[in-house]
Amino acid sequence: MKVCRRSFLSLIIGGAAGTALSPLPLKLMDDSSIWTQMWPWTPVPEDGEVSHVGSICTLCPGGCGITVRKVNDRAIKIEGMKGHPVNDGGICVLGLSGLQLLYGPTRVKTPLKRAGARGEGKWEKISWDKAIAEIVKKLGELREKDKSHKVACISGTDRGTVSQLLGRFLTVYGSPNFIRVPSIQDSYELTMHKMQGVQASVGFDFENADFVLSFGSGLIDGWGSPVRMIKANSKWKERGKVVQIESRLSNTAAKADKWVAINPGTEAALALAIANVIIQKSLYNTDFVKNYSSGFEEFKEMVLNEFNPDDVSQITGVSASTIESLAKSFAGSSKPLAVCGQGRGETPGSLNEFMAVYALNALVGNIDKKGGVWTVPDPDYIKWPEVEMDRTASNGMHKARIDGAGSKRYPDTRYLLDRLPNAINSGEEYPVEALFVAGANPVYTIPDSKAVKEAFNKVPFVVSFSSYMDETAANSDLILPNHVFLERYEDVPTPVGLQKPIISLSKPVVKPQFNTKHLGDVILLIAKSFGGMIAKAFPWDSYEVCLKQTLGNKWDKLINDVFWTDSNFKPAVWGGSFNTPSRKFKFVNKSKAEPIKIEGDKQTYPLILMPYNSMRLASGFIGDPPFVIKTVEDTVLKGKEILVEVNPKSARGFREGDQAILSTPKGSVKVRVHHFNGIMPGLVALPRGLGHTAYDEYLADKGVNFNELIGPVEDPVSGLNAAWGIRAKLTRA
């Protein structure tokens, strides 16, 4: 057959037309869609037997009950525990993402020893025996040279058996430097100590309050026990009013019945002006004031002389008529409640402000009353025998604390972590030779990151017990990874702000995934290696034995139900709960205290930078897991860049999304500008919880850590950090 051009073209075109009319194209399309989808790397999760395990989430101090769904030995999902007194089924965004921490890439999988320079990220894997031997060797050397007091320990909490074991070890070893991470808990403890003469925690009967006056507390932005607060907020929607006093429209302000915009840092003056109106109009609870309080006359005189609403309205920017109406509605409600503590309550704040707000509660007589402020005794189930100290230990314990807590200057304050970096850098007391960190991430969470890093570099031996490669672990010499909360037993006493004493038990949901060890067991092993008095103070074979003995007859109930409540607990009766010399509540604000002055001068820094908190940004010792960072809005984080909120009025030519340099006396960072009408002109707001340098690639290097831009400002009475902001400026990038 002759192949000519015509027949060739006929064949090609005919063939093409024929193929096109056949089912082949459709078949190929179908196949290609199947083949591009059915790759073996799309995981097929294994099915199996479903079970549920109850436990407690300890990712924040909230202490929520959780129920973990399991398939065979895999944990599949964390859900809120129905019936738990804190959260009753609800759960927050961080708690829901807990499994990403358990199975995630941020875990420290085995004990590590630093191999390169500090923070370089070079590690050598070592055995547990070797890791513990290293610690014992170092601590032994220090003790021999009578330097035991030069050891310090930073802990996320001072309650519960694990932190008590840490504290106990430090005592018998001979160091007074057990330091709890700061929060509003410090300020509230001190307030109760000064006004009620008690060592107790504060509890708020939010669920029964019908008028909540909040001085900048981010009640639904993570303050207190976050899920409980959000639940309480829903109750207030049905019956109750909330007034939020804040210079920025936070979520709490937006959800409140009334938002009162106030000049930042003037909350104490406003509280006292409200007290002025209450006293002047005789709206206070006469029974309480007359029969159960002391110092009222002096307080009254001070408040009437110094804080009349007209003067205060000049300072606060809140009109005198608003002050008056706030006072009337507060005092006129049947169960009013005043709270303070900025944002999520991670900064202790001005003691003067705490006492002023607390005085409001006293004036309306809601101390230890339904819907009011309750005195919650510290849990007393940990009844271990007194420690016996040898000479070295008692010598060490008699030395002054490195952070200045309990000193002549700050006699009533228990812990002052924010002063530690400066104490180390200035060398005013003594050097810290060894630093232990448990349940905390101070390199990230303490203000003035530069000073903190410098201080860390001055400490020759830093040990982290973190389960995750956080900033502190990354800057340590030795990491002894603890089990994560889903792998370990731990008692969780009454969470912050809860009005009733409870004990919950966090228990293993899955077997330890890696070569980690319970911190409790590590402390016991270290103590036993020392022998002598130190070993004698720890008569338990393992942490589990210690916990079981400590909880005694509550153990079985806790294993079954996860929590134990004191059914006999009732708020104290007036008079009974006050342990001041007069056995009465004491109004202590006697003279006009100066407001806290923030760093920076107005000429160079025309704006004021303030932090804000969001439930979607974990800002404590845990960083956002992938699910949580995914929920962050693109008006907060875009790519790796953080957006700062500025009122369009004070944006000075910066358009939405423009790049800018944000500088404060502490540092400068690159940011983008976001116009927000909810923020007071003259302010810049930056979210807390971003700017991590450690963790995984889902979180690291995104945005800016607020602590790089601010330093602590010491409260004159307590020494606690009272910085509520810092002067700042925005310049062209």
Add this chain to the structure above:
Amino acid sequence: MKEQHKNTKAKKYGMVIDLDKCTGCGACMAACMAENNVPFKKDESNKLDSITWMRVYSLTNGKKFPEADICYIPRPCMHCEAHNGHAPCVSVCPATATDYNRNTGIVSQIYTRCFGCRYCMAACPYHARYFNWWDPVWPDGMEKYLSPNVSPRMRGVVEKCSFCFHRHQLAMNKAYVEGRRELEEDEYQTSCTQACPAGAIIFGDLNNPGHAVSQIAKPDHKHGGRPMNPHAFRLLERLGTNPKVYYLSSREWVRRAGDNYIKDEGKQGNH
């Protein structure tokens, strides 16, 4: 599934979200991702390709300080019934990968049928549908938490909120084993409903007058399910998509923001 099941009354599962209670905490978003094996990438700040079956939007009233106000609005799939089940996405799907179930009122999504033409995404007025531009990647070891009840998706398919349909299947299985054909209200609840710390999300059968959703939203079934509760509204009501997600707000500006109004148009409802 065009026919109703012979022995049971058709359900119309729907949701009521109380925007006065919603605090914008994001728990519903994470609860959804954890329940439904939703993947994540290193950067999720481009919200156009960030897969969030449930997404919480933030609304502002546009006023200046200090009159400014914000309101959060969680947006799952609306499971539109439209007219007779002709949801916008269902009618355009060339692969029958998405379908309106007349027994439950749930709009399904069958990943293995979907060939990724994304017509449904264009048709959905709520941006509730997401395309898998990439294969999902879980960091080493993290596949351990994946749930066997929901198949992980692959590159090239569209996915969206299913009202946690697998939970319905599990609850029905259990009921059948126990010899029942009907579910109690609390037997089938979505993951976001269960997690919401504010109790702002309520889920149930809009056809069942005993269920909280129908008591609160008071849907007028004769008029396309429009809510009779004056505080209730649905998103883009005027499109006639007849969505099964109702919102509650005591603030008028929020209710008005639920539809596209021209600036000086009159009050809500007169169209």
